[in-house]
Amino acid sequence: MSATIIDGKAFAARVREKVAQHVTRLKEEHGVTPGLAVVLVGEDPASQVYVRSKGKQTVEVGMKSVEHKLDADTSEADLLALVDQLNDDPEIHGILVQLPLPDHIDEDLVINSISPAKDVDGFHISNVGLLSTGQKSMVPCTPLGCLMMLRDHHGSLSGKDAVVIGRSNIVGKPMAQLLLGDSCTVTIAHSRTKDIEEVVRRADIVVAAVGRPEMVPGDWIKPGATVIDVGINRIERDGKNKLVGDVDFGSASEVAGAITPVPGGVGPMTIACLLANTLTACARANGLPEPEGLTA
């Protein structure tokens, strides 16, 4: 059997098209332009790739894009002052502080200083609490993108066995909350899980988010299962630089019912959902209805 490839790149293009239509309406009917500010401290290579495509796509959907690039030795106090300034700026509806931050800066402190309404990453403790209690929140972009693809592929997720591999605050934990919200039976597996193969083999839905190149082989996958690969790992193979996921695509795609590729799967959806979240934040800030199909 050969799996259906879930084309995240094409899906993301459709999401951005929807976002762009909403942005046009917001501008024409309400005179507001959604604005996204991205703050980058230092020069983490993964973050730079991300910032580049993001800035371009923000402008393409008609939003205002602001980038703040700070030196790696910027003080915590200066970064907090910038976040405060963006919190107070009425033209900015979304604030994203690129992670990881340099070691001398307290990440939690900075994230929790962002106004929850502008926290388009959904990392603020208020948004985490709102999501886990099933209340309206800002939902982290990567898990939201995964949820959109899963809903599109399956329709209802109710009653499905879902295994999330990885327990990060950025992906694993919020992904588990979203799947629970859609009535899946959810297991979070991680580095200390006993018999992880057996756990994964039970799953109708596997979301792999550990950051270890190709750690999930095809023989862990239940035939017909849906596999969402969140990993973006740079490796060297045959003298060439390559991007691979946390799943061994070759073997997994022979067993799975559907699978997302790397690149071109979850990555593009993450950025599309960042734009969707910025639109949602702008709509809420102006007391307007939520954009349909673009929220959890």
Ligand SMILES: Nc1nc(=O)c2c([nH]1)NC[C@@H]1CN(c3ccc(C(=O)N[C@@H](CCC(=O)O)C(=O)O)cc3)C=[N+]21
């Ligand atoms: N506060 C914060 N929020 C983030 O969401 C965040 C962050 N910090 N720090 C950096 C990471 C990285 N990240 C990516 C998103 C999309 C692609 C993406 O679109 N990747 C393409 C491939 C790009 C390539 O070819 O290198 C793909 O998977 O097809 C990659 C990386 C978001 N991050």
